[in-house]
Amino acid sequence: MFIIFLLIGISVTVAGCFLGAFLWAVRSGQYDDDYTPAVRMLFENEPGKAAANKPVKSEPAKA
């Protein structure tokens, strides 16, 4: 039955890690804006497109 103590210890630790990750995410501002990132991820990475049309080298988009 000792195994249950071990398992619960592990499960609480894992849950604690998730709590830590959540707090870190809030702290780093990920919950401040819940709209823009959803739009941003849909933008095409157009350096590839630009290279296909024109042989101009442009900086890769950092967005």
Next chain:
Amino acid sequence: MEAALQTNIQTCYHCGDTCKEEPIVAHDKTFCCDGCKAVYELLEENNLCTYYNLDENPGISSKQPVVEARFAYLDDAGVEAQLINFRNDSICKLTFYIPQMHCSSCIWLLENLFKLNPGVAESTVNFLRKEVSLTYFHQKTTLREVVQLLARIGYEPAITLADTDGKKTTKQSRTIIYKLGVAGFAFGNVMLLAFPDYLAVTEGLQRTFGSFFGYLSILLSLPVFFYSARGFFTSAIEGIRQRMVNIDLPIATGLLALFCVSFYEIISGNGPGYLDSFTGLVFFMLIGKYFQQKTYDTLSFDRDYTSYFPVSIAVLKENGEEESVAVRNLKVGNRIRIRNQELIPADTLLLRGTAMIDYSFVSGESEPVEKVVGEVIYAGGRQVGESVELEVVKEVSQGYLTQLWNDSVFSKNEEQSVATYANVAGKWFIIVTLFVAAGSLFYWVPRDMDMAMKAFTSVLIIACPCALSLATPFVHGHTLRVFGKNKFYLKNTSVVETLAKIDTVVFDKTGTLTEPNAAEVTYTGKALLPEQEKAILSVLRHSTHPLSQRISQNLKGEAAEVQNFQEFAGKGLAGEVNGQMVRVGSASYLGVPTDKVKDALKTTVYVSLDGVVLGYYTFFNVYRDGLKDILSDLNDKKIAVLSGDNNHEEARLKELLGEGAELSFNQSPVQKLEYIQGLKEHHHQVLMVGDGLNDAGALKQSDAGIALTNSVTNFSPSCDAILDATAFGKLSKFLAFSKKTMKIILATFAVSLVYNVIGLSLAVQGLFSPIASAILMPISSLSVIIFATLSVKIAAKRAGL
């Protein structure tokens, strides 16, 4: 003819406006003006045409050219230091508010600024807040260059006096999210540990591990008690200090009882305690708080004149040179230059030029007022047309409008409204709870001491009005969202309750009841032949004066060629059409004797052909659509109208509003404020609907102030709610709906009371167990949330919102 037909269907590739005049064709695309074309070319050159692919015609019309000298003040190190958030050896970081942002193309372009100016390191958009956070290398570029670039592409940031005040807009508080996270974590884990207790078959298991599970639960609950639930305790203590009972007092009592009993039971080994219920309760109630807190923080409800005035102004030195001076440092006697579309920050005297002052932000009147040299111009007006020279006669803080803000109304703290439904309910709740607890104690003490303690604590635990406290935030929160969908934005959820109690509605006239950009034009005089009308129209088309444009909008037909066109500022126009001399203008310009001018209060424009005065045009206000319906829906309330205007519309207003309405004309901002104060002294619950700065005092003084605006991101005076002008017709529906939500709250209270009665009847008999608590508490919380959500949604559908 053909070209004219074509222009009707052509829209600008950049901004999507219809091209009224001859469109500019370049790069196979049409543009409405040179400004739009220039922006397109700039983007094209830098390979940024994706901008046009993401959204259709995303651009912002650039018809008003940007005067870049205007940004000279940004070179000032002091101003720069006030705007910048962070600076080190190589980079500067700052955040701009850009109200023009409106679509995904905007986000894309603003985040690709580094392609237009290599000095920009990074730009990140927060679309909901309409903010862009910029990082730039201050060795490669300057603040001024960045702002100029933004202005050139149509996204001029709003930099106002408030930005340099040092009172930076507070960052969204994340505390509630932290608290919610901690409570959720503890709730899940404690529930897991408590699970064996729920199942009777695992009794043996529980005996072996009981104390270990119990101690672990206590450990997990401690942060919930001391951190997550802290707000309830502090609020309850605050309430006791002010000698009043709020909803948090019974909650705090319940939580305290719950935690202490569980702690005692676990330590003494008597039972498993109620920690799962405790953490669950805190978690659910925090969800309610979070829901209530999430409001429209992108809209500013607390703006004063500082968020409206520019940071600096061009002051003319004695040798005629211009110098940028911070508006705060303007002194009496300074000579300033105001260009087209710039705002006058202080009360001034006109020295040179013709001033056409647009007071729309102040009074809601969109028609510019003409001022001649020697007249005093009050702060808050916007110059339209040529640049003018002015002399400051009063410092900014002493101005006519800014005085309004020095009124005590604006410095008074917003006191928490005591008589909310929840607080009243909370008061009765704690009285009944204590009564029942004392009763059960009285009954059990002579019979069974253990049972007495159990019953007493159970009553305190079960009576925790968590469901009650959830009802208000959820009903109000959903109402807020329903209103938001209909373009009515409330400052916070408590406004819903205020709106429900309103018995008096006060309207501002100009710009609120009337449509600011439209006027009914009627012609009086000799009937005009179609040819004559065409001649008048042709002349009017050449003028940019707002009155000319209004008349020409009302005349139909094609314009003919005009020769010898002349415009006399402040007087009128002249021009020849097909050899006919057309003159349009004021009575004195056309030589109409003043005794023949019948109604001096109305705005009139006379016309003459070949020297013969034919008649005149009169302008009437156009009342907003749906005004009649609103007024008939509001017939159970007292209605009043305050107007800064003269009384020439009195008869029409009387007809619209009925005899019961009070009409006051020629009201100054302070008089409006005093009028509201007077109503409140007679214990009326006043709703003020206004739109301009001159209503700011009245809006603030009233119980609920609604600012009407044509674009919610535009300037609006400080208020409790912002109403988009297109939704004005629903105003009475909003009021009726907020009343209905109060009934929904009462119904929700009833639902939560059912659970409390069940729980209490178990508690007084001493039958209350952790299992009953673990089942009853989440069910009551969830059912209250679901009931509140559904009933608001159904009610909204029925009300047609």
